[in-house]
Amino acid sequence: MSTVKKSAQDTLHTDVISDKVRNYADEPYFVKKAEKAKEFLRQHPIPERYLKK
Amino acid sequence: MNLDRYHYVIADDYQKYIFYSNGPQGRIKKVITYTKLSDTPLTYNLAFGDENAAGVVDDAVVSNNKDRDIVLATVASTINLFCDHYGNNFIYAEGRTPVRTRLYQMGISRLWEEINVNFQVLGFVNDDWEDFRHNVNYEAFLVKRK
Numbered sequence: 447m448s449t450v451k452k453s454a455q456d457t458l459h460t461d462v463i464s465d466k467v468r469n470y471a472d473e474p475y476f477v478k479k480a481e482k483a484k485e486f487l488r489q490h491p492i493p494e495r496y497l498k499k
Numbered sequence: 500m501n502l503d504r505y506h507y508v509i510a511d512d513y514q515k516y517i518f519y520s521n522g523p524q525g526r527i528k529k530v531i532t533y534t535k536l537s538d539t540p541l542t543y544n545l546a547f548g549d550e551n552a553a554g555v556v557d558d559a560v561v562s563n564n565k566d567r568d569i570v571l572a573t574v575a576s577t578i579n580l581f582c583d584h585y586g587n588n589f590i591y592a593e594g595r596t597p598v599r600t601r602l603y604q605m606g607i608s609r610l611w612e613e614i615n616v617n618f619q620v621l622g623f624v625n626d627d628w629e630d631f632r633h634n635v636n637y638e639a640f641l642v643k644r645k
Contacts (some may be wrong), residue, residue: 461507468515476548483591
């Protein structure tokens with residue numbers, strides 16, 4: 447059983463780095479969130495006054 | 500930050516984090532992802548949702564697991580870890596709905612003393628970005644580690 451599968455069964459008692467984490471790049475929820483965020487920042491870019499800090 | 504938080508599984512690219520909310524509604528799998536939005540300025544999107552047994556992620560359900568500050572502290576903790584690997588760049592976050600974004604705003608307010616030590620937080624309101632203020636209903640947030 448991989449680390450991730452074990453973690454899915456048991457309460458996590460520590461942080462674990464894993465190469466078995468699912469790739470969520472194509473998950474529709476995350477794709478939509480990123481597209482919406484891009485559009486929002488295109489319309490409302492970060493002001494220069496905050497970029498100079 | 501020294502707030503109580505859940506432990507998580509960290510993807511080896513440090514862009515995905517999984518943890519489990521435990522409370523009256525049971526054990527709920529939570530997924531956090533960071534996605535690059537732009538190179539100039541370098542900005543990432545923080546997205547956060549519940550993954551159901553079928554593997555579908557959404558944040559449509561208010562889980563009401565009585566652990567909202569622990570969940571928020573967990574999310575904030577991943578920002579620190581993400582910044583350790585990708586630098587102190589802007590991170591964008593908003594809720595799926597205005598109500599959800601308002602919940603984030605209230606959470607930030609509750610934990611402000613801890614958050615303000617390490618993070619600059621901007622909110623978008625009245626068609627402009629501004630430094631985070633309490634009791635303002637923002638449409639979106641930008642976070643940058645100091």
